[in-house]
Amino acid sequence: MSRKLGLFIAAVVLVVSSFFVAVNPAAAETYEVKMGTDKGALGFEPKELTISAGDTVKWVNNKLAPHNAVIDGNVKLSHKALVFSPGESFESTFNEPGEYSYYCEPHRGAGMVGKIIVK
Template identity: 35%
Template sequence: MQGNLNGGYVWFDPIGLHIMPGQTVRWINHDPGNAHTATAYHPTNFQRPQRIPETAQPWDSDYLMPGETFSFTFEKEGVYDYFCVPHEQAGMVGRIVVGTPKDVTWKNDADLPKAALDAFPSVHDILARGRIHAESAQ
């Protein structure tokens, strides 16, 4: 989790990540001026559309102050999209691909801000590169 000094630009880095089932991801807030969250797209999280596998457990880090961390273990194969609660409108989103999922089609794109939709790296690119950093996703 990062941001520029005036808070005008915020991002996750990496924005795209490929891992295997059972691996744990840790988010660290490296932004000295903002609190951030790592929150799964799921109806239990602020009634957001579901963009994680059907049987996967959703997560919400709650607000992380500068220097704080949050970890989550991904058990199910699939594509997991997540966002920062206060910065979703600014396109602060990320995507984690677990294993080699077969179906990665979302039916609820209209429910997301345009900045968020524009920010997600493709599943194909994540699988090909393993990790996509924020500056290379554009």
């Protein structure tokens, strides 16, 4: 009986310890990009952002609305709907490495462009 109990305890310890030894992938991050700079300029802040595959970018309406973020050649990640209220936001998760150029449709001509670099 005590041998069975010993084997049972050893099995439980092995299973529990395997949770601590297993490789835990890095948790995905969420990064914020302001639409409209703090100084009131028509731009994204930051203008360029480097993230890891699986991370999310949250675009937040800051100043001088309306804004959106259209990613060149990528309808799935783009947000063509305009946001008007301060603090209004939307998110995109970037799963594939690469460089993603984007712009605000109403303010592209004013230079409101940015880039996400996914490692």
